[in-house]
Amino acid sequence: MSIRILSKFVATLILCISIIPGTAQESPDTDYYDHITLFSDGRITRFTQMPIKVFISSVIKESPYLPEIRYAMREWETASEQLIRFQETDTPDNADIRVSWGYSSLMDIHDTRLGSAQLRRIPNQQATDKDNKVIINVEIILMLEGDDIITELSEVEMRTVCLHEFGHAIGLWGHSPHPGDICYPTATAQHPSQRDLSTLHKLYNTAINTPQHDDAIKALKTEIIQEPREHYPHFLIGNVYYDKGDMESAIESYKNCLQINEHFQPAIEKLLKAYEAIGQLSTAINLLEQRVKEEPRAADYNTLGIHYYNRGEVNRAIDAFKKAVALEPFHKASKHNLHQLFREKTLHALKAKDFKTAEQMCEKIIQLNPMDSTTYMLMGEGYAYAGLYNTAIDYYKKALKLNPVSRITKRGLAQSYNNYGVTLRNSKKWDDAIAAYHKALEIQPAFHIARTNLSDAFWQKANTLRNAGQLDEAIKAYLELQKLQPKDTQISSLLGELYLKKRDYTAAVAAFHRVYLANPDDPQARHNLIAAYHQSAQHLIDRKDFGSAIELLQKALVVAPNESNIRLSLAHAYQSIGEYERAQTELDRVKKSDPNNQQATTEQINLYIRRGNDLVQQKNFPAALNHFNAIPETERDVVINNIIGYLYLVQGQYSDALTVFDKVISQDPLNRPTYQNLVSLEAQVANRIFGRNKTDILIHARCLLAICLINQNKFDAALTKFQQAKNGKSEKHQELLYNTGTKLLSRLEAQNDIERSAMIREWIGELNYNPNKVLDDR
Numbered sequence: 001m002s003i004r005i006l007s008k009f010v011a012t013l014i015l016c017i018s019i020i021p022g023t024a025q026e027s028p029d030t031d032y033y034d035h036i037t038l039f040s041d042g043r044i045t046r047f048t049q050m051p052i053k054v055f056i057s058s059v060i061k062e063s064p065y066l067p068e069i070r071y072a073m074r075e076w077e078t079a080s081e082q083l084i085r086f087q088e089t090d091t092p093d094n095a096d097i098r099v100s101w102g103y104s105s106l107m108d109i110h111d112t113r114l115g116s117a118q119l120r121r122i123p124n125q126q127a128t129d130k131d132n133k134v135i136i137n138v139e140i141i142l143m144l145e146g147d148d149i150i151t152e153l154s155e156v157e158m159r160t161v162c163l164h165e166f167g168h169a170i171g172l173w174g175h176s177p178h179p180g181d182i183c184y185p186t187a188t189a190q191h192p193s194q195r196d197l198s199t200l201h202k203l204y205n206t207a208i209n210t211p212q213h214d215d216a217i218k219a220l221k222t223e224i225i226q227e228p229r230e231h232y233p234h235f236l237i238g239n240v241y242y243d244k245g246d247m248e249s250a251i252e253s254y255k256n257c258l259q260i261n262e263h264f265q266p267a268i269e270k271l272l273k274a275y276e277a278i279g280q281l282s283t284a285i286n287l288l289e290q291r292v293k294e295e296p297r298a299a300d301y302n303t304l305g306i307h308y309y310n311r312g313e314v315n316r317a318i319d320a321f322k323k324a325v326a327l328e329p330f331h332k333a334s335k336h337n338l339h340q341l342f343r344e345k346t347l348h349a350l351k352a353k354d355f356k357t358a359e360q361m362c363e364k365i366i367q368l369n370p371m372d373s374t375t376y377m378l379m380g381e382g383y384a385y386a387g388l389y390n391t392a393i394d395y396y397k398k399a400l401k402l403n404p405v406s407r408i409t410k411r412g413l414a415q416s417y418n419n420y421g422v423t424l425r426n427s428k429k430w431d432d433a434i435a436a437y438h439k440a441l442e443i444q445p446a447f448h449i450a451r452t453n454l455s456d457a458f459w460q461k462a463n464t465l466r467n468a469g470q471l472d473e474a475i476k477a478y479l480e481l482q483k484l485q486p487k488d489t490q491i492s493s494l495l496g497e498l499y500l501k502k503r504d505y506t507a508a509v510a511a512f513h514r515v516y517l518a519n520p521d522d523p524q525a526r527h528n529l530i531a532a533y534h535q536s537a538q539h540l541i542d543r544k545d546f547g548s549a550i551e552l553l554q555k556a557l558v559v560a561p562n563e564s565n566i567r568l569s570l571a572h573a574y575q576s577i578g579e580y581e582r583a584q585t586e587l588d589r590v591k592k593s594d595p596n597n598q599q600a601t602t603e604q605i606n607l608y609i610r611r612g613n614d615l616v617q618q619k620n621f622p623a624a625l626n627h628f629n630a631i632p633e634t635e636r637d638v639v640i641n642n643i644i645g646y647l648y649l650v651q652g653q654y655s656d657a658l659t660v661f662d663k664v665i666s667q668d669p670l671n672r673p674t675y676q677n678l679v680s681l682e683a684q685v686a687n688r689i690f691g692r693n694k695t696d697i698l699i700h701a702r703c704l705l706a707i708c709l710i711n712q713n714k715f716d717a718a719l720t721k722f723q724q725a726k727n728g729k730s731e732k733h734q735e736l737l738y739n740t741g742t743k744l745l746s747r748l749e750a751q752n753d754i755e756r757s758a759m760i761r762e763w764i765g766e767l768n769y770n771p772n773k774v775l776d777d778r
Helices: 066-079 155-169 194-204 213-226 231-244 247-260 265-277 281-294 298-310 314-327 332-351 355-368 373-385 389-402 407-426 430-443 448-467 471-484 489-501 505-518 523-542 546-559 564-576 580-593 598-617 621-629 638-650 654-667 672-688 692-711 715-726 731-750 754-766 771-777
Strands: 012-014 052-056 086-088 097-103 115-123 134-145
Touching (some): 052 066, 066 086, 134 155, 231 247, 231 265, 265 298, 298 314, 332 355, 332 373, 389 407, 407 430, 430 448, 448 471, 471 489, 489 505, 505 523, 523 546, 523 564, 546 564, 564 580, 564 598, 580 598, 621 638, 654 692, 731 754
Antiparallel strands (some): 012 115, 115 134
């Protein structure tokens, strides 16, 4: 990176007149066109585009003289009939003319004792035509205080000063010899004269950069004759010769200037340039080196430093600038140039990743200018370029502390935080990466890349925690991510899943509901919401909160009216609160759409049982029997069959009850409730029924009781019941008696009970069955 070395007078022309009024010459001249290039190197210099942009410094704006400055601009506009137009701007970098406050004692060159206009020509690299190859830039300095000889100006006086300096700024780079003109050296006019305007119109009808060297030289020679001891006309004529290319005459003029004022720095610098143009720069530098040995001056050392630098002798340039600063610690140009060279070394060191040297140079720069935020910013850029983002951040923060409004520094700091976050993210340091991205966004809220990276870090963190089973921390991470991406339904889906795992069903339903609202036609979104409703409802059912469960299930049916599982759960909930008709309605809908739904069958059986039990409690035995009988036989267990047998029993339907009890005993001979029901049935029949039917029922009941008793190891009681059944002498039940006796015999033989086995054989024989044949058949 190249640096820009400054002197106190680089490409700058400052207008000057004597503060002692000269002899005014009355003349019939209608203009002073031949005098308007004395301060612009003998060349027409004016603006080519309107409006001319004017920046007025904040100090001037707060002063009482702002109206006079604006008066001068309006007066030139009006008098020129809008040939000249001004436009104020708040941005100094874009201004054509900058108006600022100055101090008389600090100026090398004055136009008047109250102000000056400084001209700068800046090469225009983008110019496509010759008229725009140079950009004109003017700085008007009003010296309103700091000089004991200057007292507070009146409005009239300040208007004259402003009109005069703006006249130079718009292209009248010389002084009129006529006292009535605004560009007269000691003017008092309040308005541009006709000669001023005629000269202005002639100027703007002349092509920019038109040479008028001869006219300028003639006018300046006249001034030199009139004021032979004034150094400044010699300097100006030297500039004209220099621009004309007559270097010998330029050198002679600069020497004449220095003979009168040996410390006039602009002449020294232009003299060196003239020698350089004819290839004798070394000679000039040797003379200047000899000069500083004899009489050291900061300005001379600064000039030497500039030329050393231009010859590539950077270290000698640094030494020269150091000596200048040592002589005059507040010498602005040399201090600036030394600062720039240190910065150049800093940048070279950073590019080479020589951070030790860069740090040393940075310290030297800060010693020169503790408020130099730019150097800290450049250090930040260097470390950031090397990938050392943490160190870069430290330097950017120092720069921002000194210059809180620097957009470049803010951008660099934000980028470093972002890049540092990427480094941390790649190391799976999610929290640190997130903190870095947040810092980047605090500095630049619209930093899209940082926001994207922040989202990515939260994704990575949340997914890692979810996979590790750290549900609470994962949920927190997803919620933070949701703030960044509120429309991302995947986040809500993942949150819903985590809430379900935590059994936070309310939150799960809310999360899945957001997804469903965003994508109502998405089957997965619908499925997840239904599942959340269902699980939440099941949880409420388990807690016996049937009302809330029903409310949720009804909401689920709005989303999925054909979802069988929802209707089955709703049927279950209705059953649980005694809403049997509603439960049956839901079951009927399921069976209609899915006749083979096994869960529906199970729920229907449960509904029959629940309704049957309620009816039993109400002693509505016929209705209860209907519900239990509605249960398919293949789905009845011994409990249900025992209940059915009991319901037959309490209604006096003994034969039907025995048929059912027989099934139970065949499956579970030790079933206690059935045994008790059989005892009750035997007693009721014995006491309430008469006739042959009574005998048949008792034989059947006693055979079943005998089987129950033998399985309870109550052998004598079993034999007694069998004997009572046998004594009923019923031909109809010979097979039942035979089978019962055979079961008793088998059990007794297994117990090696010879005596009772013989008794059973005998009783079986009395049934006209051969006991041996029975055994053989068995």
